[in-house]
Amino acid sequence: MTQKAEPLPAPAAVETIAVQVDGRKILVPRTMPDPLTARPVATTMIQACEAAGVTVPHYCYHPKLPVAGNCRMCLVEYGTPALGPDRKPLRNADGSFVIHKSPRPAIACATPVSPGMEIYTNTPAVKAMREGVLEFLLINHPLDCPICDQAGECKLQEYSVEYGQFASRFVEAKVHKPKQVDLGPRIMLDDERCILCTRCIRFTRDLVHDDALGIVNRGSYSTIAAYPGTRFDNNYTLNTVDICPVGALTSKDFRFQMRVWFLKETKSICTSCGTGCNILTGSRENRIYRYTPRDNDAVNGSWMCDAGRLNYKWVGREDRLTEVKIRGQRGTWVQAIQEIATRLKPATPGRLAIVASARQTNEELYLIRKLAQFLGAATDSVLRAGEGDRLLVNADKNPNSAGVRLMGLAGNPPGSNLATIAERVRAGEITSLIVIGEDVTQQGFGLETLRRLELLVVSDILPNGANEMAHFVLPGCAHAEKRGSFTNVKGRVQRFMKAIEPPGDARPEAEFLGELWERLIGEAAPASLEQLFNQLARDVAAFNGVTWAALGDAGVTVPLSF
């Protein structure tokens, strides 16, 4: 799952130790960075097993959280080299260590490895222990699977099938706990399904520093709860739904909307702020149902904020722009592009301005840059500032501010040229304006100002204030409906894929900008998005010749030169 992160600067050579997992010899570092403090801590057996490619089933262990060791699902057997009276390991005739098998099993998630250790994950005893743990977990479990949102991605289901025993021996009445507990504005808790792994508690306490959750009562009555009188309400609550291995914590937004096995998962990027968290878009039959975070340690770890996660509904809004409009009448793409090109061609340099949104992709911005250079246009973008936090949320609410600035399309700071452009429109110096993805009526271009223009081209996704005035309205695509890349605030260029089809006439902006380029400049625009990106990377110095393929799933960091 974890994607290859950016090669970190090689830390001081870590001592490696040799261990054996199910008879396979491997070398593991003696220490690994702690998920919270990054301080070196001893490598555990579960990490060694992962390095050896052996899966150890686990519930409470999560690579990004402190170890709790409470579920006992990860029990394994192990042995260590026997020591002679001289405190030196004894050796067999063939030189191998004499292994002293521990009489007791150990939890792989919290036991450090030692040199020469042998770990056995597949012995009859381990299998019996797993069966036992699962049997205990299922004693009071409601088996709500048909009505449980987690079904299909539930670790309890999966491990029961893989490691459990099939028949239940429990005949007594189950302990019942509260269902439909309203934990917070976005979270619904079903206490009966909780297996008390405490992942949610550790996440919100240790990562978010909002100590909101805890366990009340004892024994089989133990129950997850928010501190009395408080709500579980921070901007990261929905991550607990992801890490909850069962269906105890459910998202109110996604609750009972669609079974997860129908969802097509498309690798994408969250567009709600400049961090650019890696996400998966879950869609079915052209409708988006949810966003979930995708691991990328260089950007967002395994998390994303609630605001970004829930910001997908606009893509399916009823009032999306779906028609090409030429002076208020429905037109075709061919007509529109042809007419725009004919009317732009004679424009003398300096009489055109382009406002390009920092929500457009690098590829689209590159095409805009080409057009702007060819036509000698004044350009700017719009700043979208908000509040950031210490974890993921960035104060810059545009997903591609860095891209606009690298393309040289924005003022410094972005948006600072807008007033001048508006002024020059009013003075009649600028007679043509192209607006891609922004509502200029919110940026000091009153309707009176726009009325002075001889040519106003507006491309957007949702209705915008300037549509009425525009000579040409070109419906664009949401990020989920096209491919492209964004550059985040730290200069990481990340690509995203297409999940659903655009509505009506709407087309990816890169397509029609490419056509405009062909008509105006007279040379063939790159035929595919890959070629377009590769050309961009060759042309724009900062991108330094990276290729679309090299971006991979995790992206590539480019230097920011502004």
Added chain:
Amino acid sequence: MIVQRKNLSFWERLYLPAIWGGFKVTVRHFFKKKVTMQYPEERWVVPEGYRGAPYLVRDQEGRTKCVSCQLCEFVCPPRAIKITPPGPAVDPGTGNVEKRPREFEINMLRCIFCGFCQEVCPEEAIFLMRDYSLTGANRKEMIYDKEKLLALGGVHQDRIQKWKRKQREAEAQEVFKPAGQPVGHDAHR
């Protein structure tokens, strides 16, 4: 290739013995019991275990048994089933079942009467019944919606009633209040 035409014998060329043979069969059947059925006035007695059209059922208390788990939609080979799950709004009528389909459609033109839906259903909510002759004036009529499926399916005597049993058990432990009222953690102090 040349096919050799066999010469008929005298007896065969005579032709009459064959006619006689044919008449014998006709006369024999004339006095036997008739096998032709006057369909559609007369109908087959459908044997036990016959797989006809799939319908939804209610239990003896009138509860729609389907909880919209969508397993049948998933398993259906010709994708005849389309379910709209209820969404997040809490429906007070569903009690501890929490879920039931908002819409449930079976396209009977697509259904191949395989019975997978009945087999996979964890709630015993869908059964292949005895209807084999489904007619409609247009394609739309052949897409049966939830109301129609429930009306055709009728009542299924549920001896287990697992949700009701769970609720009774929970009430005995004073945890779960009926009618879907979320309860706080004070419930079992």
